[in-house]
Amino acid sequence: MTEQQRAGASGDVSLAGLSKHYGDFTAVRPMDLTIPAGSFFALLGASGCGKTTTLRMIAGLEQPSTGSVSIGDRDVTGLPPYKRPVNTVFQNYALFPHLSVADNVGFGLRRRGVKDTRKQVQDMLDLVELGHLAKRKPTQLSGGQQQRVAVARALINTPQVLLLDEPLGALDLKLRRQMQLELKRIQTDVGITFVHVTHDQEEAMTMADTIAVMNGGRIEQLGSPVELYEAPRTTFVANFLGQSNLVEAKVTGRADGDLLLDAQGNRLALPAARSAADGDHLVMGIRPEKITITYAADAKIADNRNRLDGGVIVDAAFIGVSTQYVVRMPWGQEFTVFEQNMERDPRLVPGATVILHWNPTHGFGLESGDLTAGIAEASEDAA
Amino acid sequence: MSALGTLGAGTTGGADTKVTEPKRRGRWVPYALLAPGLLWLVVFFAIPMVVQGSTSLQTGNLTKGYDLTWHWATYWDALDQYYPQFLRSFGYAAAATVMCLVIGYPLAYAIAFKAGKWRGMWLVLVIAPFFTSFLVRTLAWKTILADNGIVVDVLNKLHFTNVTAFLGLTQDDRVLATPLAVICGLTYNFLPFMVLPLYACLERIDPRLHEAAGDLYASPRTTFAKVTFPLSLPGVVSGTLLTFIPASGDYVNAQWLGSPDTGMAGNVIQTQFLRVLDYPTAAALSFILMLLIVLMVTAYIRKAGTEDLV
Amino acid sequence: MAVVNWLRRNVIVLFGLLALGYMTLPNIVVLMFSFNDPNGRFNYTWNGFTLDAWEQPCGVAGICDSVAVSMKIAVLSTLVATALGTAIAFALGRYRFRARGAINTLLFLPMSMPEVVMGASLGTLFLNMRINTGFVTILIAHIMFCLSFVVVAVKARVLGMDPKLEEAAQDLYASPTQVFLRVTLPLAAPGIGAGAMLAFALSFDDFVITNFTSGNTVTFPMFVYGAAQRGTPPQINVIGSAMFVIAVLIVMIGQIRASRRAKQRA
Structure with missing residues (x-):
């Protein structure tokens, strides 16, 4: 033996x-x-x-x-x-x-x-x-x-x-x-x-x-x-594993198990259970494919969705299964959005003003920290 | 053999330490591996140098024995009497080194870049002559350069010997027993020491660099001057050192192919040590030769700026 | 015009061939004059063809004994120098230790010192210690000057070996002794072999240092040196040529086997 x-x-x-x-x-x-x-x-x-x-x-x-x-x-x-x-x-x-x-x-x-x-x-x-x-x-x-x-x-x-x-x-x-x-x-x-x-x-x-x-x-x-x-728990994981859009937010209140947030003047909701942060300040994250992008002029968006207004498309790349948009937000940050190529809106081209919206239960909350942690490490993969 | 035993013991012993004492595993192993060989070099290389240095400052004779009297005069006498031999040593060695570079570089270049599938064969032909004792091969030059041999006849017909005679390298339409013969012998003997490091260096150059240089508007000549040659410099440096050092200490070529007028430092050392039995003088001469070579080599390496040669 | 272009393209190859000719010419002369029937004691001018020397290679007193002495010294000094040099090469290539710079210098100096200096200093040492020079002192000297060359050859190989291979062997249940015997040694073998061959060649051919440490022991180079003063029998050429032919044959057989193996793989 x-x-x-x-x-x-x-x-x-x-x-x-x-x-x-x-x-x-x-x-x-x-x-x-x-x-x-x-x-x-x-x-x-x-x-x-x-x-x-x-x-x-x-x-x-x-x-x-x-x-x-x-x-x-x-x-x-x-x-x-x-x-x-x-x-x-x-x-x-x-x-x-x-x-x-x-x-x-x-x-x-x-x-x-x-x-x-x-x-x-x-x-x-x-x-x-x-x-x-x-x-x-x-x-x-x-x-x-x-x-x-x-x-x-x-x-x-x-x-x-x-x-x-x-x-x-x-x-x-x-x-x-x-x-x-x-x-x-x-x-x-x-x-x-x-x-x-x-x-x-x-x-x-x-x-x-x-x-x-x-x-x-x-x-x-x-x-x-x-x-x-x-449900990543740190900004590093959120950025290293897949891509994330991260934005700093302040907790303004609680209702029905949700945290009410103020992010750059926008009111957003996040289920408290999906937040890894305790304090008044946190980082709100949302994956690019969870966001829906809508042409601003004729948007009809349900009230229970989180929405960010005033974004402008700066880049649109067609990848076959999806289109990847880079959207510049009014406060200067750039968001990435993946949209499946089912019914493509021909007006979604660089320069167009859009609204980004998503189901609040898809967001996640992280402790405040370096928003770019893990991005450089993730792109190292290419080598 | 005790040396083999030490090698084996060193490795296994190190392993046992690893198991019981992981943090300090086998720190002594490298020392155990180094010790026997380095001890050999210290006892039979370094100490003899010291002994030789001491002998050079001793006075006395064979029957009464020698005493260390710090007799520096031996050095001045030796230099005074034998400076022509030292000059010749370095002159002939330098000439032979240049000849080796001139002959060896194209050869190494041809093997590295032009020989194709025959590369192995060329290399064998470079190394093969080594297998015959160099003394036997040097004796062959006596035949080749003989006074009424074909080589000397042709050189005379071409009036080549007149040119070399004008330069003081030959005399009376003969080649044997002249400085030219000694330089030719030295060149021949140490040529492989030039070719092999050069080849090793050239062979490592990516042939695509030549294509890249050509692509960037360099003519073949510019490519060589700006790309190939600079990249082969480490080979040139080690080749010239490997040629110059042994050539300046050689005495067989001077003795067999030259005449009493072409004696080099090696000849004097050998004569003083083995014939005249004047050990202090032999030691002093040998020390001077060593010192001069160390000085020249150090200056050369400084100037050429090369890394680790071992 | 075509000829000029061809010449221009192949000038380096032609020059290289000329250089090769220069390098091999003496060997051809040595071989040729092994068939000479010299007129007198010296074998420098052609006098007539004979097979005498080849039929009686030992026909000159002492010549074959000197070859045997050289063989013995070369084999022994190769064994010792290879063992000592391999150990040093492993230490240099695989371990950290103090005084690396000083050790490198000690290894580099014997290779960069003219032989006559090393010979004279060793001779002085033996003289001072009142040691009678002979077989043993030649052996000591040869081991000394071969050692550094072995280190260089083996170290190059050791540095090229992937330490992961030894880790892999350990991971596959090989004890340190087994790792050394089954992986390290076989992988280092080409370097050790090259170092040993170099040591053998250097030792067998050495004259200058031997001249200072040989006493009454006559190696083959010492025999040739003596003969150059007394008279050079064609047997010297026979032995020189035979060594050349044997060595070239060994190299060629090795090359053919290697290329055949390469073909089998393809």
Whole structure:
């Protein structure tokens, strides 16, 4: 019986007060986190946010400055990587160039003393549809094939936790989409806990059950993709995950569970339950696709909707499924609006005066803060 | 072998520390890896230099032994008596270095950019001569430059020897036993040391840079002057150093292809040490040679401004 | 006109070929004169064709013994210099430590010092310590001057190795010893091999430093040097040419195998 089987069936990963600093630089602030067994968990953030350091501490490749890492009910903090029931799919794969594909995949089994690995290796390679390339060297494979070898090499060891460090970063967009679905399928099939580090918010949302958005060495918000998108709790999350229109507002009153707001002289409503802020001042946010844009001259808008008047279209970009408008508000801020291309109003062209309106329950409230937090980090993705 | 043992022990030992004491894991590992080799260099390279420095200031003789008397006069005597050899050393070495650059640059350029699929073959041909002992190959030059050989006949017919004689490089229509022969021998012996670093440097230049320069209205000549050559400068610097330094210390070429009138610093050191057995003088001469080379190389590197050479 | 254009386009290649000719000419002469039947003690002028020297390569007293001595020294100094140099290269490429600058200088100096200076200073050391020069002192000297070259060759390779590969091996249950044997060493092997070959070539061919540290031990270069004064038998050319041919064959076989492997992949 191997050590990792003895550790028990529960594959919860628990981080308690885990932190890492290099000299004066703090990479990860003390963090408490439990990743439930069998889940597909994503650590999402821009480069330098501490997500990879966190992953490496779970793998044992980095020693934490404080705190502990437990897998199941076993504290593994002091264990070197080769004694942990954890395997990693490395960024750029780190396939051994001097070994064949089959030898790469069988590497872990052989280190653990398994004598005849041929059958297992072949089965694993067949699973990732690379059975016919077993004798090749990694350099002779395409990027997508290398990626699958890296996954096979880790999964064959049936770890309790599989760590994925930007596993799709080196692939082109189309292949990345395909591999996202494939990884998700594999995870559902094998039921192993996946911890996935990525800077790509779309990738995290497609694959993960739970996402932790990291920023500056801390977890900003933890939740399901829907929670994070529909109810972000910080300006960073609102801007980093998808796009948001944010506007400073003052709470002027309460009625029927709604907060009544004054934003740049406009009266708006927001369900109190959808606000993460307590004080008199907050930031009101609304996603671009939740806004309806209407030509101002003949607008008939229901009273129960939030509305902002006096916006002028400065840019309209036709993207096929939708049109994206940039609207300059009377106080100078620019709002982004996505409108589905169903019944396009031909008068909505740059220069037109419009009214923006939305269902108050689609808005969200955030603590006052930097309205642009996370925007720069999100556009880094393009690289 | 004890050295291999140390290497193995260093790695595994480091790992054990890693398990028990994660915070301070294997801090001593690099020192364990460095120690045996560096100790060897200290004992058999650095200390001999010190001993040599001390010997150069000693007086005495073989039978009675030597005492450190801080006898600086050895240096002045050595310089006074042997300055022509030092001048010749650096003169011949400089000439050979320039010749190596003139011959080696086009060769390296051709291998890097023009050889195509024959590149491997060209490189083999550059390195292959090395496999025959350089002494044997230098002896062959005695045959090639022999007084009534084809080469000298042709050079005489072309009146080339008249030109070189005018420059003081040859005498009496012969090449062997003249400065020209010594310079040719030095050039030949150290040419690969010029070609290989040059090639390594040129090979790294992206050929698209040539296309880009051409696209931006540079003629092939301008492209070379403004793009290729500046990018190959690190190769030129290391090539000239790798040629000049060993050439200025060489004494086999001067002894075999030259005459007593073409003796270089190496010849004097060797003679004083192995024939005359005047160890203080040999040590002083060797120290002077080292010092002059260090000075010249430092000045050159300062001027050429190159990074890490190791 | 066409000829002029062709010349202009290929002038560099022609010049390169001329340079190659200059570099290989002595080897051709050496090979040619290994078939010479010299008139007298010196083998400098052509006198007639004979296979004598090739039939009796050891026909001259001491020549084959000197080759054997050179071989022994080259093999031993290659082993030691490669082991010591590889260790240093790993330390330089993979670890942080104090006095890096001083260590780099200590490694750089032996490569930038004329051999005659190193030879004379080592000779002075042995003389002062009253150590009799011979096989062991030659070995010591050769290890000393080969060491830095091994470091340069191996360090280049170590720096090019992705440290992630070793992490991946650890992640796949390889203990540090296994990581070293299964991943690090195989990956560094080409650099170590290149360093070892360089060390062997440098040691086998060294004359200048050996001249100061050899005592009565005669290596092949020492034999040739002595012969140049007493008389040069064609056997010298036979051994020189044989080494050349063997080395070229080894290189060519290596190249052919590499290209065949590349074809199989494609």
